[in-house]
Amino acid sequence: MIPPGAVSSQASDASGIVLVAALVLPLVGILLSFLVAGRYTRGMALILLAVGLAVAAGIADGVWRTGHALTYTSGGWLPPLGVKLRADGLSAVMIAVTAIIMFAVGLYAPSEFRVRQDKAETRRSFSFWILLFAIWVAMNAVFLGNDLFNLYVALELVTFAAVPLVSISGTAGTLKAALRYLLFALIGSVLYLLGTALLYGNYGTLDISLLSERIRPGLAVWLSVSVMTAGLAAKTALFPFHLWLPPAHSGAPPAASALLSSLVVKGSFFITVRIWFDVMTGLTDFGATQILGAMGAGAIVVGGVMALRQTRLKLLIAYSTVAQLGYLFLMFPLAAGAVVSSGVTLALSAGMFQAVSHAFAKAAMFMAAGLVADAVGHDRIAELRGIGYQLPVTAFAFGIAALSLIGVPPTGGFFTKWLLLSASVSTGQWWWIVVVLAGGLLAGGYMFRVISPGLAAAETPLVFRSPVSRNREIIVLVLAIFALLMGMIPGTPLELLQVGRVHLTRAALP
């Protein structure tokens, strides 16, 4: 135990302070929005979000240049007594994605969330920005956490930030969706907490790095991981726990839906990855991961089929999220079945790439749908004929995002599927190939259902209730282009993901 006032060189990197900035910045945003901001809230928020981009770049730069994970020990107390923050390649990539999407959402946020010159703050303007910053700090805490209880608090932060965003419009439908979401999320949290209790009782620590050294197979570990994974699966809306997602994500305002589908659900997924890849190194059971993969396959198929049947655009996009989340869980059986560590890398990259490109594509898609719904006043697909010609920029962005979800080259989604297929082939688990291809077909189907009427010639142009801001359209387009970029220059992100991966730096395990 180090004495206070002295920092051991292994406790924190000097550049680790940027990890603290990633947490402190959004907290400042919450406090300012809560206390004083009023009319200046949006301006202040945009400044903080822009600084956040710089912080995320700093983290990514630090991880990339040093070639190992950045760490920071909070308070100078080393684990197992204290709490450590750690940013490896996975964290750096996700923090960057979060910063970019949050900045875009901040710019995109409609006028109903702003305080007008002459009026006092409203319920919506107050709530939205605080909840935005809360999602930001929660996601960063999830990506930086190296302690399972710290991750529990982060998970609760995510939930409490996301649920009120679902019900912010106050209608009965959104209240029901929010309550259902909250109840599912609470089951998930408490099951997760049970798992941490089991682990602490057996190993005396909740630090991920220390646990990975001490952990041994046994009933307690098996039960703990099952319970935690079940809880996290409920929070990620993995089939068959997906029922809460479509009404919640479609009922929220589009700016919030973008955050919910692209970032919030990835939080609990990220922790699942941490547990299976970083805590349980060397212990993954082949059969158990096949169950996870099967649930993912179920999500892909059921989500895709349900999306095909939807008549409302936002619900269709929400079911698409259910389907796309299924791809994330295919990485578990593919990693467990890998014989060499490069196979694990391949599976890990596939999963994370899916998380990233889906985040960009889905955020762009929800925002585009929001622009359309604001303009026309509804989101019934059948009545959107010809919208593509009236809002070409939005339609173009939506199209790129759709291509990424389907998996058409050269988008990020295509690269993801290519990685998944490679991993399936190299591990001999050919059945996932069928699933991936079926998912692509279904996605093609439901996206065609939207794009086809959108590009059809309409006899009379649709009447717009209000003009669509060109700036907002451009924001949507930029996000969609990010999804495209992920497929065109995948090399650097791919290498960044590998920094600080435990299985690459330790000797082979039995």
Add this chain to the structure above:
Amino acid sequence: MNVPTILGICAAGLIGLGLFSLIVEPQPLRKILAFNVLGNGVFLFFGVVARRGAAVGLFGDPIPQALVITGIVVGFSATALAVALLLRLFDETGSTSSRDDAQKESKSERADS
């Protein structure tokens, strides 16, 4: 058979009971109660671990105790948010059901300003 083990078995029972009720109960208010029963069972489990960690003159390992205190406060916040949602839903629709068609006794919806 010592005290921690006995209360640990009690905790295991509470967890099973709470989870069962949370899954099968249709009314949200009862689900919230079940969530609290379940949560307290998990905390009690932490307490068993804490007691077993008694050493160097302390009666229990302080880390799990601190985790439980944090958990109790977080759990209360969750309950408060869930209750607020539930009451708001009740005010809007006259029912706390999260089913979309259970509006038999509902009052007419008030429009938000």
Add this chain to the structure above:
Amino acid sequence: MTIGVGFSVALGLLILAVAVFTIGTRDSFAAVVAFVVYGLLLSLGWMNLYCPDVALTEAAVGGGVTGALLLNACARVRSEKTSDFKKSPRWIGRGMAGLLCLALSSGLVAVVILLPNPAPTLAPEATRSLSATGLGNPVTAVLMAYRALDTMLEKVVLLLALVGVWSLASDRFWGGRATFGHLPEPDRPLIFLTRVLAPVGIIAGIYLFWVGADAPGGAFAGGAILSAIWILVFFAGLSVVPAVGSLGLRIVLSIGIIFFLAAGVAGISMAAGFLAYPEGFAKPIIVVIEVAMTLSIGATLGLLVAGPPGQSLKP
């Protein structure tokens, strides 16, 4: 079987019995009352496990404030008919859920029995570093020093829950006061009880937080008692709920986080790093942060029970 073990067995069985009643009874009001009893029995259980800090927090938060919240809620939804709900899952659904939970409980019992001996514990590390913090209560040291990041984030969680509750208000009531949902006219015994109890409660709350540095207690238990007194004062009509838009209220609610964050950031230049304390000054700084925390916790818990603003400030 010694008396100690016998007591634990009796307590354990009683807790389980009350839990079964809470879950099984069809009357929601009875269930909530039973839940409050459950909370208080759990406090006894915590004392049985020699965890007095947790026992105090559980009694104050789990039994007291949660009880007020749930009783208030139950009274408001009384008029609801159970026929509005879909019937409970058919027997096959209940059977499967029951089997699952039975398997889980059995697995947990096995885990409890198989917990390692000697138990892994961080008590030695905690006591060794205690002198550096200047505190006498190791649990407070964990909360305010070793795992201060958790505690700070948890304060944010509390504030966020309140923001979430407030966001559920109708737009027209924004900036107004919470109403606990139309409380009935307080009767005279209640007013009298509050007048007698409030000063005692406030002193108890402040005392509990103050001794928490060296003895069982702390900001959470103290803050919870203060919030309970505040709720009682509202119920008795002796005070008006502050308006949501009031800057003073917002400062009180966020002062805990502000002090924590300020101390944390200051630690970067004046001590080992973020959330570290300079040598020799740890205890005074911790106590100052705890003062702010107790105020914030007391106000936040009370307002969480009060609910979203239901009454506009404008006439």
